[in-house]
Amino acid sequence: MAQIFHPAANTIAKASIFGAVFVILGDHQPAAAVSGEGASWDVPVHVIASRQAVLDQFVAQGFHPGVTPSRPALGPMHRLTPILLDAFGDPDAAAAAKTSPN
Numbered sequence: 227m228a229q230i231f232h233p234a235a236n237t238i239a240k241a242s243i244f245g246a247v248f249v250i251l252g253d254h255q256p257a258a259a260v261s262g263e264g265a266s267w268d269v270p271v272h273v274i275a276s277r278q279a280v281l282d283q284f285v286a287q288g289f290h291p292g293v294t295p296s297r298p299a300l301g302p303m304h305r306l307t308p309i310l311l312d313a314f315g316d317p318d319a320a321a322a323a324k325t326s327p328n
Contacts, residue, residue: 242276249273268299271306283313
């Protein structure tokens with residue numbers, strides 16, 4: 227695992243100097259062997275940023291600091307678009323995304 231995480235950590239550390247924001251999405255629900263039978267289909271979403279104002283916007287939308295996902299989930303994946311638009315400062319686009327059909 228170290229071969230995977232060290233290069234990623236180095237890239238994130240270098241990019242943070244420039245104010246980069248990383249949004250990392252889980253690609254599938256956890257296996258039943260990990261989460262138990264009947265587990266939710268929710269996937270984690272992690273945000274890594276060096277700008278506190280951006281992180282504050284995500285916290286205001288219900289995200290929590292740390293790497294362990296919390297419950298309840300924030301909602302279905304289509305709710306992520308307006309959250310991202312809000313966090314990056316486009317309230318008009320965020321409002322439009324909230325009212326558009328799935």
